[in-house]
Amino acid sequence: MIREFGFIDVMYLVGAARWTLLLTVTAFAGASVIGLAIAIARILPFAPVRWLAAGYIHIVQGTPLLVWLFLIFFGLPLIGISVNPWLAAAVAFSVYGSAFLGEIWRGALVSIARTQWEAGASLGLSLAEQLRYVIIPQSVRVAIPPTVGFLVQLIKNTSLAAVIGLVELTREGQLTAAGTYKPFAVYITVACIYFLMCFPLTQWSRSLERKLDVAR
Amino acid sequence: MSLVEIREISKSYGSNQVLKNVSLDVAKGEVVAVIGRSGSGKSTLLRCVNGLEEIQAGTIRVDGVQVNDPATDLRKLRQQVGIVFQSFNLFPHLSVCDNITLAPRVVKKQAPEAAREVAADVLRRVGLEGKLDAFPSQLSGGQQQRVAIARSLAMQPKLMLFDEVTSALDPELTGEVLKVLESVAQEGMTMILVTHEMGFARRFGSRVVFMHEGRIHEEGQAAAVLAEPQTPELKTFLSAVLH
Numbered sequence: 001m002i003r004e005f006g007f008i009d010v011m012y013l014v015g016a017a018r019w020t021l022l023l024t025v026t027a028f029a030g031a032s033v034i035g036l037a038i039a040i041a042r043i044l045p046f047a048p049v050r051w052l053a054a055g056y057i058h059i060v061q062g063t064p065l066l067v068w069l070f071l072i073f074f075g076l077p078l079i080g081i082s083v084n085p086w087l088a089a090a091v092a093f094s095v096y097g098s099a100f101l102g103e104i105w106r107g108a109l110v111s112i113a114r115t116q117w118e119a120g121a122s123l124g125l126s127l128a129e130q131l132r133y134v135i136i137p138q139s140v141r142v143a144i145p146p147t148v149g150f151l152v153q154l155i156k157n158t159s160l161a162a163v164i165g166l167v168e169l170t171r172e173g174q175l176t177a178a179g180t181y182k183p184f185a186v187y188i189t190v191a192c193i194y195f196l197m198c199f200p201l202t203q204w205s206r207s208l209e210r211k212l213d214v215a216r
Numbered sequence: 217m218s219l220v221e222i223r224e225i226s227k228s229y230g231s232n233q234v235l236k237n238v239s240l241d242v243a244k245g246e247v248v249a250v251i252g253r254s255g256s257g258k259s260t261l262l263r264c265v266n267g268l269e270e271i272q273a274g275t276i277r278v279d280g281v282q283v284n285d286p287a288t289d290l291r292k293l294r295q296q297v298g299i300v301f302q303s304f305n306l307f308p309h310l311s312v313c314d315n316i317t318l319a320p321r322v323v324k325k326q327a328p329e330a331a332r333e334v335a336a337d338v339l340r341r342v343g344l345e346g347k348l349d350a351f352p353s354q355l356s357g358g359q360q361q362r363v364a365i366a367r368s369l370a371m372q373p374k375l376m377l378f379d380e381v382t383s384a385l386d387p388e389l390t391g392e393v394l395k396v397l398e399s400v401a402q403e404g405m406t407m408i409l410v411t412h413e414m415g416f417a418r419r420f421g422s423r424v425v426f427m428h429e430g431r432i433h434e435e436g437q438a439a440a441v442l443a444e445p446q447t448p449e450l451k452t453f454l455s456a457v458l459h
Contacts, residue, residue: 118268119305123319123371124295133318137309 005180010189016172017193023158023168026090028151031097038102040131043109053102060099066160068092073164089161093154100150108143109135141212148205152198169193217280219244219375219406220265225274225284227260234260235271236430242375247407249421249438251414253453256427258410262377265408266290266297279374295323298368299377302384304360306352306367312339313348316367324371331370338366342396358389362396369400376400378409414457418442426450 041053060068073088083091112135120130159170167175173190177183220242227235234257242248250258263269264276267283267290276283281293307315316338317331326334332348339345342362352360361381368376378397382390394416401407401420411417417424421438428449434441445451 115301115303115305116307119301119307121290122266122268122294122297122299123367124291124323125319126291129322133322134307138307141309 002181003179005176005182005185009176009180009186013169013172013176013186013189013193016167017169017197019166019168020155020158020170020194021197023086023089023093023161023166024151024155027093027097027154027158030090030094031101031154034094034098035101035105038098039105039109042102042106044127057099057102060095061103065092065096065157066163068096069160069164085161085164085166088164089158089166093158093161096157097150097154101147104146104150105139105143107146108139111142112138141209144208144212145205148201148208152201155197155201156194218242219246219279220408221275221277222261222265223275223277225261225264225271225276227257227264227269227271234430235264237274238427238430238432239274240425240432240435242406242408244374244406245404246422247401247405247409247420248423248425249417250408250410250425250427251412251417251453251457252427252433253456257430258427259379261427262299262379262408262410265375265377266294266299268299291323295319295371296374297377298371298373298375299379300361300364300368300381302380304352304357304364304384306360306364308352310351311348312344312350312352312355312363315352315363316370319367320370334370335366338369339363341369341399342366343392356389357385358392361385361393365393365396365400373405375406375408378407378411380410380412382411382413412457414442414454426453428453 038053038056041049044050069088069092072092073083073085076083076088116134116138117130120134125133158168161168162171162174165171169190173186177186180186218241220240222238222240224237224239225235226233226237238257238261240248240261250261252258260269264271265278265283271284278293278297282288283293307318310318313332313335316335317326317328320326320331320334321328336345336348339347342365344359344362344366347355347359347363352363355363365381381397382393385393390413394413397407397409397416398420409417409421418438423435424438424441425432426434426441426449434445434447434450441450442454445454
């Protein structure tokens with residue numbers, strides 16, 4: 001039965017956007033934790049740790065996100081670990097995001113002059129204290145614009161989770177389009193909702209950039 | 217016993233040997249000026265003393281502690297040895313107060329209020345009372361360098377190293393930094409200065425060390441060495457920097 005595309009459908013789409021946001025937040029949190037560890041591992045003065053972290057980044061960035069989703073969702077059950085779409089998506093996006101954030105943040109960390117490390121070391125700060133009090137606070141300013149840029153990418157890329165059956169914004173759009181036979185109207189609405197989620201983020205990033213610059 | 221004992225140290229960057237069998241003793245309370253042209257190894261020598269650079273041969277002892285021993289806790293050593301850099305190297309994201317109190321709070325576990333008092337005190341000693349809450353970017357180069365000196369003083373080091381601390385400053389700003397150095401010297405601090413300021417070396421350096429091509433070429437009492445250089449290299453160098 002073909003029904004009309006009405007207000008109630010728009011509300012369903014907006015409701016499904018919650019899952020897009022929730023997946024983005026979860027994935028971003030997971031990616032941040034792993035990504036920070038990777039970024040720091042990449043600049044430590046211990047070569048084996050650096051190689052491991054670099055290898056991780058190469059492998060993750062050299063493979064499609066879609067394959068990771070399939071691998072975790074369809075592959076893990078084969079070795080006896082059952083995962084629901086939600087968990088599979090959260091893990092896959094965390095892994096995918098960690099490699100990108102790891103690279104972005106490593107770049108921000110190495111952008112801080114060597115002399116800042118030396119000044120910290122000369123005052124008796126340990127490596128961890130130099131990072132925490134001197135290097136990381138200064139690199140945040142450098143890291144924010146690309147990090148928010150990546151967050152916007154992440155919001156849009158969560159639409160890939162639709163292929164393993166997670167009903168987020170894009171999947172809800174597919175279902176609505178199939179039911180109403182109004183793909184154009186439905187997907188325009190979907191696009192608008194994505195835009196409304198992404199646009200404030202880029203604005204926020206700009207204002208943060210300005211604010212952090214004034215504090216300098 | 218000397219506070220600093222440098223014994224036959226050598227250092228190379230690849231095939232380029234920058235320090236060749238250098239030995240130097242600095243007694244407690246002594247002010248030693250190290251002079252020489254760029255690339256003579258004087259800055260490298262200074263940076264070896266607090267372990268910022270590794271050496272390939274020889275030994276360095278500061279207050280009896282061997283710097284180039286892997287078992288030595290460099291963090292402990294560096295609390296005793298302050299260094300001030302040519303380019304100030306203040307932490308731009310921190311206020312003057314936080315720049316000065318960071319290490320006392322984090323490394324020496326001083327309470328924030330006590331650390332702030334120490335900061336106010338050392339700032340007074342460098343003539344910058346009232347700048348506690350300024351940010352480095354709001355200060356002139358000379359003021360920034362004085363904050364850097366204050367930051368070192370706040371750790372109450374036994375030895376202070378100065379690496380061409382006036383070289384990045386306009387001539388009219390070097391005076392205020394030299395005045396601070398004088399007062400630190402008068403308080404009895406042991407100091408090793410790499411410097412181009414011959415006037416300062418003459419007045420306050422109890423000893424001048426002239427480095428040339430990675431070796432100590434000539435050394436002695438400041439006034440004597442500068443007035444009557446023995447080697448042609450030092451003569452050439454002095455006539456170049458004095459005119």
